[in-house]
Amino acid sequence: MERQTMTPPANLAPDTTGADAAGRDACVLALRGVHRAMADLRRGTPVILRGPDGCLVVAAAETVGAQGLADLAGAALAAPVLVLAPVRAAAVLHRPVPHASEEEGAVALRLPPALMAPEALRSLADPVAERLLPEAPERVPAPALAQAGIALAKLGRLLPALVAAPATEAAAARLSLLGVPAADVLAYPVSAATSLTRVAEARVPLEDAPEARIVAFRAADGGIEHLAILVGTPEATAAGGGAPLVRAHSECFTGDLLGSMRCDCGPQLRGAIARMARDPAGGVLLYLAQEGRGIGLVNKLRAYTLQDQGLDTLDANRALGYGADERNFLVAATMLRAIGVGRVRLLTNNPDKIAGLSACGIEVLGREAHAFDPNGVNDAYLRTKAARFGHLLPEA
Structure with missing residues (x-):
């Protein structure tokens, strides 16, 4: 893949x-x-x-x-x-x-x-x-x-x-x-990933994490921004030699904002923020502008149509001409380095995120499982993530 x-x-x-x-x-x-x-x-x-x-x-x-x-x-x-x-x-x-x-x-x-x-x-x-x-x-x-x-x-x-x-x-x-x-x-x-720079930062109290800040990053071409949500004081944890919780979360308009039941993105997003708020080391949620595993929202909607015709997530992406996963984890690594976090405990079910961040110079000390129960609509989607993408999910 x-x-x-x-x-x-x-x-x-x-x-x-x-x-x-x-x-x-x-x-x-x-x-x-x-x-x-x-x-x-x-x-x-x-x-x-x-x-x-x-x-x-x-x-x-x-x-x-x-x-x-x-x-x-x-x-x-x-x-x-x-x-x-x-x-x-x-x-x-x-x-x-x-x-x-x-x-x-x-x-x-x-x-x-x-x-x-x-x-x-x-x-x-x-x-x-x-x-x-x-x-x-x-x-x-x-x-x-x-x-x-x-x-x-x-x-x-x-x-x-x-x-x-x-x-x-x-x-x-x-x-x-x-x-x-x-x-x-x-x-x-x-080039775009390594040119990312901080362009704005603000304290934004969240429902599940009152002590939260959002840092915006923009590449040198002036393209779309990526966001880092800092919960607690992860920079202080990193400066002291510790490893905060980190999640690399690709934006999902349908799941994160609308509450779509076709995926597990919304529960993963909110669950990660709440979990970081409970962790003494704090955490960083990287909100990456890589919708649909990097194919974009319009193409994700096209893929949904193909899924309704019988294809699974992976084959739908391929039918559109895209690879199984088009994301660039160097974006996440560059953002982590910019906020002073080089060692992490990664909140993920995806071994490829561990490999991707490690290849880009981030020290991943361990994986923290981050799974949510199927909802009756996304059951086949979760089975595909486990069977064809290699995600470490509990058996249904």
Whole structure:
């Protein structure tokens, strides 16, 4: 199962030399460029990916309209192809893709002219709305930089399905299309995580934890904030050599805010805060902007639709073209270091969180179980977490 347990690059470590300051400025510009490219894809505008041996023009199949397809055609040096994540390609073709794996990054399918229309492309990209046309696409070699295109779509929380073609820098300039280095796209998860800084802090008494503070963190690209909820005095515990309770909790709009019964996120969130309030060492709840194991709220709702049709949580994510878990635990590690907590007792049922934080330099002294009884609706969901994600849950 794929996990993002990345370590920070050396050129982002704190330093006071002019050369390193220039390096950090370059990193900020790279992050902002990728952030702008995500926004263009989301609004249906093609983007140029630059590599050492050429360029690739890409547009998101989910959002591109007639004007975007016209711009892409104007920049293309060859007939466009449909680029998909391998698991999505297998779903479109209704058969396994030979010699393709999630690690391969991208699979390309030939696009007959009849499919070069916004409605047809959306149907190929989204299995929830899928009505496949009679002529099944034929697999062709994936263009260079296709993997970076898939990565960019995922960063933008779009379905990982692109229309793509070789292009030139001159075409990008003529059509006023944004160009971004493919290497910056692939480096973005690490660069964004390690650039997180504290931007605000306030005391916020909570119902189950009157002594609580919230610290907000923002990456250098100005993207969405992650939050750390500090209960009690975990920094003092850490400064004295102790290990506060810590939970890395991915935001869940439906469970945390609405009280959805499809998952156990709401009880886990409130239960963790109450438990930290009772612990003399205090605790830190990292509230991470990684909805739906990193696929985003819209795609999580699509996955719910697929689950209602019979797929489990893992297979629904894969049918959309996403991996089983797209989260980046380096975000959590960076936040913990920023508040002075390097040793933790982790409140989790997920061994991958232990491995992820450990790989990012956080010392996990032990695991504290954090399970809640099924509610009659989420029973199958909890069984899937145990059986297919390896969560350490009591047998039902």
